[in-house]
Amino acid sequence: MIEHDFPEDFVPIAAELQRLPYLSPSRDFADRVISGIDRLQPARAVAPVTSRHLELQQGGRQTVVPRRRMGVVRATGTAVTGVALLAAAAFMFFEVDLLTAMLSAAVVQYSFVIAAVGAQIGTLVLGPATIAYLQAGALQAVLLYMTLVAGLVGGYAAIRTAAHIAKLKAA
Amino acid sequence: MPPRSYTDVSDQQVVVFAQEGREDAYRELINRYERPVFSLIYRMVRDNETAEDLAQETFIKVLNNIDRYRPEFKFSSWLFKIANNITIDHLRRRQIDTISIEGSPDAVTAERARATSVTVTSGGESPLEELESKELGAAIEKAIARLRPEYRACIILRHVEDYSYDEIAEIVKLPLGTVKTYIHRARQELREYLGDLK
Numbered sequence: 001m002i003e004h005d006f007p008e009d010f011v012p013i014a015a016e017l018q019r020l021p022y023l024s025p026s027r028d029f030a031d032r033v034i035s036g037i038d039r040l041q042p043a044r045a046v047a048p049v050t051s052r053h054l055e056l057q058q059g060g061r062q063t064v065v066p067r068r069r070m071g072v073v074r075a076t077g078t079a080v081t082g083v084a085l086l087a088a089a090a091f092m093f094f095e096v097d098l099l100t101a102m103l104s105a106a107v108v109q110y111s112f113v114i115a116a117v118g119a120q121i122g123t124l125v126l127g128p129a130t131i132a133y134l135q136a137g138a139l140q141a142v143l144l145y146m147t148l149v150a151g152l153v154g155g156y157a158a159i160r161t162a163a164h165i166a167k168l169k170a171a
Numbered sequence: 172m173p174p175r176s177y178t179d180v181s182d183q184q185v186v187v188f189a190q191e192g193r194e195d196a197y198r199e200l201i202n203r204y205e206r207p208v209f210s211l212i213y214r215m216v217r218d219n220e221t222a223e224d225l226a227q228e229t230f231i232k233v234l235n236n237i238d239r240y241r242p243e244f245k246f247s248s249w250l251f252k253i254a255n256n257i258t259i260d261h262l263r264r265r266q267i268d269t270i271s272i273e274g275s276p277d278a279v280t281a282e283r284a285r286a287t288s289v290t291v292t293s294g295g296e297s298p299l300e301e302l303e304s305k306e307l308g309a310a311i312e313k314a315i316a317r318l319r320p321e322y323r324a325c326i327i328l329r330h331v332e333d334y335s336y337d338e339i340a341e342i343v344k345l346p347l348g349t350v351k352t353y354i355h356r357a358r359q360e361l362r363e364y365l366g367d368l369k
Contacts, residue, residue, distance in 0.1 A: 010358050013365055016311050017330035022206035023213050025223050030201045036231040040194055 075165040082158025089151030096144070103140050182246040189237050197234055204247060205230070207332065208254050215258045215323050217316055225261055229254040244341075251332070252342045255324050262320050307365075314364035321345075322357035329354050 006014060034040060092099050107114060177185055177199040185203075188196035208229055213222035233253050240249060315323055324343055328334045336354070340347045 006358055010362060013311065013358075013361055014330055016307050017326070018333075020210075020308060020311065020331055023210045024206055025209040025226055029205055029209075029223065029227065030198055033201055033227055033230040033234065034194065034197060036227065037197060037234050039192060039235060039237075040197065 075162050078158050078165065079162035082155050082162055084155075085151050085158060086155035089148060089155055092144070092148050092151060099147075100140060100144060103143055107140060107143075183242050186237060186240055186242070186246055189234065190240075200234070200246070201230055204250055207247075208250060211251065211324070211327055211332075212254055212258050214312070214315055214327055215320055216261065221261070225257050226254070229257050232257070245338070247332075248334070248338055248342055251328065251334075252344070255343055259320060259324070310365055311361070314361050317364055318357055318360055322353050322360070325350055325353040326357040326361070 174180055177196070180199075182200070182203070185196050185199050189200060205226065209222055209226045212225045212229070213219065216222050216225065229250070233250055240246065315326065318326065321343070325339055328339045328342060329336075334342065336347055336350055339354075340350045343350065345353075
């Protein structure tokens with residue numbers, strides 16, 4: 001008890017100040033402190049650096065060092081990639097003639113190489129009948145639709161990943 | 172030989188074991204002081220997450236420098252000194268001179284403001300006493316939040332932690348006269364803020 005060195009009208013306030021309860025930090029506070037003590041690190045085999053931000057989001061201890069900045073960079077990068085892939089897919093869909101012409105030019109340019117390698121692999125994998133069909137002109141169509149499908153699937157997946165990251169950060 | 176339990180071991184002795192690198196000694200020091208340190212910091216910054224981060228920074232700094240502890244001083248004084256320095260630095264960086272009584276100044280939504288507003292718990296009282304105590308306790312929390320951060324630290328160290336003026340001067344690194352003035356003014360302001368409730 002401290003000595004009484006204040007006016008009488010402060011006595012009830014002083015009494016109430018002394019009764020103010022202690023507030024508790026979160027339950028893993030000690031673990032987070034211990035994980036930050038350098039001098040204990042050699043004795044601790046695998047001491048994960050934990051973050052209560054991730055714990056709140058994922059319900060368990062997670063190894064985390066850079067949390068906010070890396071998340072922002074990753075979400076931005078993923079979103080940009082997704083939009084780019086979707087834009088590429090849309091371009092292919094609406095400008096299919098131009099794309100076909102580009103692919104045709106590419107195929108003509110590298111026809112010898114493509115033909116030689118493709119014929120070897122194709123014969124081995126698909127058989128001579130399929131190769132004959134592709135050589136009749138279907139190769140460009142296959143390439144076009146494979147690119148289109150890859151663009152759509154990749155774009156959708158990237159947008160979903162970006163939305164998931166944004167949702168976690170908002171939680 | 173370290174003890175099985177640190178229950179009856181003084182802070183100074185626990186520090187000696189911590190200086191030997193014993194993790195259980197570190198945990199004991201954290202266990203003894205996490206609530207007082209967190210409470211002091213929380214009442215100064217009024218934001219749970221910020222208070223946790225600053226309390227964590229305090230303990231990590233103290234425990235990483237445990238070899239520098241001088242046993243002629245109270246361990247708790249050293250700890251509170253670091254906590255106060257870190258918190259005041261934070262407040263200066265954030266330029267928070269006045270804390271809103273409705274919640275953290277960092278709160279950007281009503282929900283966040285509610286989450287950072289003060290709630291007080293008590294125990295061992297009748298429902299009426301508990302209600303009155305909660306009312307007065309919450310009013311005192313709000314009144315403390317209206318004080319300047321320097322006043323807040325001094326009044327809490329004096330009336331909640333029972334430190335002497337000399338010890339407070341050492342903790343907050345201010346001249347004794349300044350500490351006395353701060354506490355005197357803090358009491359005056361608290362009396363004014365709580366005038367209707369006494």
